[in-house]
Amino acid sequence: MPLRPASLAVRAYDTVFRQIPVDDAWIEAIRALVARGPVVYVLRNVSLVDLLALHAFTRRFGLPSLGFANDLGAWVQAPGLSFRQPTPGERIRQALEAGHSAVLFLKRPPERLLPRPGSVQRGRSEGDAPLRALIALQREARAAGRALDIPLVPQTFLWTQRPGNLRISFTDTLFGPAEFPGELRAAAQVLLNYKHCVVRAGEPLFLGAFLAEQEEAARTAVATAEPQKPRDEDAAERELGEGGVDGVLARRLTYALLRRLERERRSMVGPAQKPADRVREEVLRSPKLQAVIRELAGAGEEGRVLLERKARRTLRSLQADPDPATLRALELLADTLASRVYTGIDVDKEGIERVREAAKKGSLVLLPSHKSHVDYLLMSWVLRKHALQLPVIAAGDNLAFFPLGPLFRRAGAFFIRRSFKGDRLYASVVDAYIRRLLRDGHAIEFFLEGGRSRTGKVLAPKLGLLNMVVEAGLGLENRTISFVPISIGYERMMEEGSFARELSGGVKQKESVGELLKIGGVLQEKYGRANMAFGQILSLDELREAVGLAPGEVASPAKRRALVTRLAHRVMSEINRATLVTPGSLVAMALLCHNRRGLPHAALLAQCARLTTLVQRLGARTTPSLTRPSGEMRELAIRDAVLLYVRGGLVRQHVPGDTLTGKARKRGRIYTGDDVIYTVPQESRILLDLSKNIIVHLLVDRALISVALRAGAVSESGEAWRPPSLSELEERVRWLSRLFKLEFMFRADAPFEQIFEETTRAMMVDGEIAIDADVVRFGVGHDGLDGRGWVGFYAAVLRNFLEGYRIAARATRVLVQESLPEKELVTRALQVGEQMFLGAEIERSEAVSRPVIENALAAFVEQGYLRRDDGKLTLSDAFRAEETVPVIEARIAGYLQRRSGDLGW
Template identity: 30%
Template sequence: MASDERQDSAPDLRILGDSVTLQPSGYVEPAFTGEDIGGEALMKNMARFRSEPLRFLREISLYVSGTGWRAYDNVIGQPIFYKGFTDHIKTQVMSATLLQTKISQLAEMRVAAEVEEGLINKNDKDFAIKKAQRLAALVQGLHEVAEKLTDQMICKFESKAFIRSAYYLVTQLLLRAYHQGIHVSSEEVLRLRSVAEEAARNKQSIIFLPCHRSHVDYVSMQLLCYRLGLALPVVVAGDNLNFPLVGSFLQHAGAMYIRRSFGDDQLYTALVQSYIDVLLQGGYNLECFIEGGRSRTGKLLPPKFGILSFVLDSLLSGRVEDAIVCPVSTQYDKVIETEGYVTELLGMPKKQENLTDFLTGGSSILSLRLGRVDVRFHEPWSLRAFINQQLSKISHISFGIKVDWKDVKNQAIRQKLLRTLGYKVLADINAVSVVMPTALIGTVLLTLRGRGVGRNELTRRVEWLTNRIRAKGGRVAHFGNAPICDVVERGLEVLGKDLVGVVEGLAEPTYYAVDRFQLSFYRNMTIHLFISESLVAAALYTRVKQGGGPSMQDMPYQDLYDQVFFLSSLFRGEFIYSGKGLAANLEKTVLELEAENVILIERDEEGRITKIGLSGAERAAGRENFDFYCFLIWPFIEASWLAAVSLMGLTPPLGQENDIWIQVSKAQESAQLLGKTLYHQGDLSYFEAVNKETLKNSYQRFEEEGIIQVIRSKDPRIPARLRIAPYWQPGRDEKTGRILASGRLWDFTENIASSRREGKNRRDGATVSTRVLSLTDMLGRKLFEDAVRGEQEGAKGGKKGKGVPTPARLSDEEQRSVDRTEVERRRRRRLEERSKL
């Protein structure tokens, strides 16, 4: 236990206003008195005009004059914040060989097309002159477009006076909301500074790759780099943030704006690649979010490979020698945007960012008390060394030889390299993430049976969970010598009564989850640590819920293996697994659960595991630890079951040809409506199961498995459409037209259901095969009716203002695309290894 505590008690750098304390190794924080130390330090160090006008004015003058560290001189990294920086970068981007070549290619392609179309007469005596003139005009035009796009995209590190003012303003705003400050490990900071010094000498960039849960992520990173004297990174941001005033402010603070989708715009793609090359060649630091957008669920999302692909190409092409990768974890006591996330996940469209919301939101957070922010830096590593190591494993390619990455075989290698890079970064982020008190409380409240939990029991379970996290190699936020009961009180205060309620006037205060959906965001911050145990528990539950004596609930090891394999494959888009393989990881997990006294293991004469079951001690304890692991995974099992059941409704009605394709978004909206109905009728245990993102992930997995076929049109105005693959399609009763509870899809759904939490009517299989199937059939019929009606209206000219109608049937070209995709999917399934736990 002592070693675990040493691991968790790494000292912090505390940033509260002007007060920065780098605590040396071995530092022990004074005992927690129950008072809000962070709040007092914040008020003391950030003067307010009304209470301390002289001190307030003095602080302003220090920033204006750039006294001490505020001057931001002698930063570690390449020179930034000087007049002419923007023009210097723009000139380098516009003169990049890659961009110039692409402009010439596009101009020549257009001229060739115009010649082919007869717009430039081949027989004209001045053909060569006119062609050259047209080519020059096109090149000039493309140059002007590229220059305008460059100006809109690149960051503009121009003024130190600006960045000093911006730092003061944002620090005032942010640290009044996160009143306990921004914390980082001093050991990690010292290591990062050492790496940054070496990178600066070699003119290499540090690529910060943080997780993304809040808009505060990039703000906190910029604040930390500024305060620690590191060169600010250029932050990749979506152009949705580039709205009046705020967009310019962020651009001068380091934002690089890019489109959410590039489509087939070759010029824009080349422009982004050229800018990335310029940054990495010049040794400028870069920051992009490995998940792409913000996580609305609290757990890490699968990696997005857009910017990573550009970075990888910079190195694979040899245009950049090396870069340093630094995965970053940013954790919060409470995330500002969680209420907005809930509305989005329940089906409300995402609201476009605008100045009014920014100003009103900025002013409102001044009165919030959201606890603290913990930023952790993984040990940085060489991207070049990683690439070379991976290529030596998966191919014969040597970097001493010029490689044609356009070759189909090499493209497959490049794609595997990119995926490996993305998932390594996610694993590194998980490795350094700290679990906040709010996450501990949210996890405990949502993994206990009953309406509520007493204060003593809550504290006991939080302490148990803390020890389990440490035993798993995880980290818990450092609170010095504060007793666990005080840490729990601090967490409850931050969560507030809108999330966790308390019933007074009882034998002891009793706490309960008020908003389980929003609280699940904090529970999901811990699930990655226990995903192996959760999958094993959910697999074993298929026997446990059948009841009977202990021996009746034991499970043959092969059956356990099969169900864990099924579940891990089902959730491979949701969670990050160890790369050691299913067999090794399953055995390791089972042995750990045996050591934890949760299960008993039977072995044969040769010591091989033959059967497992719940231990007597676990049964005597009311299955509290076993249930904990089940409760973590059950909401995701419910969501997958809901998504699978919703597919049953996509069976074409009798008399309806199997050539009607349904909009993917409408099918998912229908699944969400089905889930809300089933929840309120008692057939769904978890409202989190109607989470839009989890349902989308389930549909993505079903597509990968070939259960559904999806067609994406080249026309961006036509949304993606789907249908059930013919060999997965359920049948219908020829007399009644009802969907039959049989077939491949039904068996798949039942396999998911076998690990669901038992609740109302769960023991009566007829409930699902009659009432639930009737409901999903009713919703499915409406989808078919809407699809056919929309196509008919489109054939008649459509309705004014409705845009391009969505065709319910495929064109010949689209059908050929579906056939090719299916052939490729089957080939890939034969070649690739299945998901491993």
């Protein structure tokens, strides 16, 4: 007979459990297993609430009814009238043979009423007898030649996302600890969190395959252990259990199922939370940290004690102290933010599942791109919504100010300095703390770029913290460490106003309460859609093998540096590869890279459609809002994106009836006719450039070739130049790639020659260029634009960077008279750039950008034009003269046409 819960309870629990969201993947997975035979749901702890939930779900989705549940039969079925009640083993056989499913609980709660604080709670074994019955049933089916392979499905119900806590509270004493909640606590969790409950099925274990793999080993274990039984009868009984070989198989099966259940649970809630003082003491006992303290203290005991106190104070100032109540409050805040400020948030669901699988195998190191302070909140919000453990987050100590500092700390942030230089004790404390987090199984999140990108492009990686994480991971031989590259993108960023001021030369405002109070005005705006996508997950073991490190081998400093550098560039490359192309980024690129005063709506749609086709051909991923499942661009997405910019003041629209001599008519709503023409105000170009640069990496290779080709197409005087040979083009591109070495993240998986050859071949296939007798010319084009138009467009994508480098080159002329600190030279360059723009020597106002000029000066040092002496920049000997310093600017200017649209579309 199927299980029949008491009719009085049916209505009550059915009403609640019908409100719980169940993932379609769970339903499909169970139905696929049911098609193969009877299913046994395996749960970790004996729980009436879990059983009632599973009973409700099987009825709700038309799955086979439950016919067995060990240790809870009296609650859900009436006692039989016969004198002899069937054993659990007999009942589970009867249920499966009748076509029902079964529920198998593996553990009962511990008997100790008042557990010792800090002790790990372990339940008592409960499922051995039913498991032995299943083993016998599977063996009988095999002997009879029946195609039966009983699936044991690890089933997890997550009624609360609070992690376990090693600190025993009064509530734990009365209602059971988090790991083994009593029925009242479990029922309360369901009632309070039913909208956020999670139902997950782990990787099924097929009993037939398990027996084929383990049966012979179990017989060997029995044969080996039986002679020792007279000497240690209790130990042998614990090892073998009742039933000889079947006892060993049942015990091994229990362990295998518990491991799968525990991996699933830890991937969702993470490790049990330790008291903060216990974590500090464990960190301070680190042998490596103690060795540094002894070395710094010398022979005296007093010095060691003082340094230990200092290390303890340092730990207090940096340590995270996650609090479930704070995390829940921040989740509600994030819900409000997501619905009020953003139109929607696109999440890479396949990437989420890859992260989940990696979390089951070991510790995660999450490495997101960093464009906004919202990144912290959005990252945790997405993970929590998808039932993944929340990370411990490395944050700069500039965010430790009151009241945000304590709030962030309770949300899982730990605060570290931007630089550890000169403080060996501090670096050792941070290293020991990170090692402890990884050893305990925490996910760690930090931004490999260091600070927020002010340009929209990913920044060059900072290796300090990554080096510590890698070194800690190399010391944990039995733990898998997975690095997860993550791209977070926005159509508009909340900080765009402050970014524009900083890019134009303004001083960065220090984070403070005053700045926090300004957020109210920011929240009145709409910022379009946000998105999150995941790159290929990189395993530390695979990276070790790639640099020639054998398992167990101690990495030399050189090999560790090679591993860290390789990992950093792989991560940044994966972030670029995972970056989603949004409607806003396409609109920004089209509006900033055309050769007209204004762009009609029809021309904007046509160019965005071309770019959508192009980026898809280049292997880029697009947001669901941009393209249909067929890959076709949604025109409405482009209209929505441009209207987002119009409402934000980044774009102006000119409609019929507006004139050049009068003010535009006021309208009750934004005009959306197809005859509108869009323009970008000069003061807004630098803001729109943030969105354009999000996808500029996709076109950099083609843009460099186009800039080099255009340099040989038309001179400023209009005189025709001969098209370059392929070798001439290659040399020009090589010089440009070296110049922009610090500006863009180029591919790190191939040498320059290979990348150049692959890119030129792809441009030839697409008809953008043609090579005739080793001479490179314009091709026939594609998607309604000829080769000359495509080359002009690609070159326009990089024009503001070339003009920015030209500004920096012009500014270096002051170094003929005196050396200057870099900060002062950048300030002068910004003034020079403003004059060059107003004097029409450059076209793009966004070229007057602090980060671009800083990168240009660093590139000039790399190129040998400048050098650094005592913290100042000075001209190298070859260019330290009035007549030679203009050569730097002239070489860059040779790649710039008088007007960017001379060859544009």
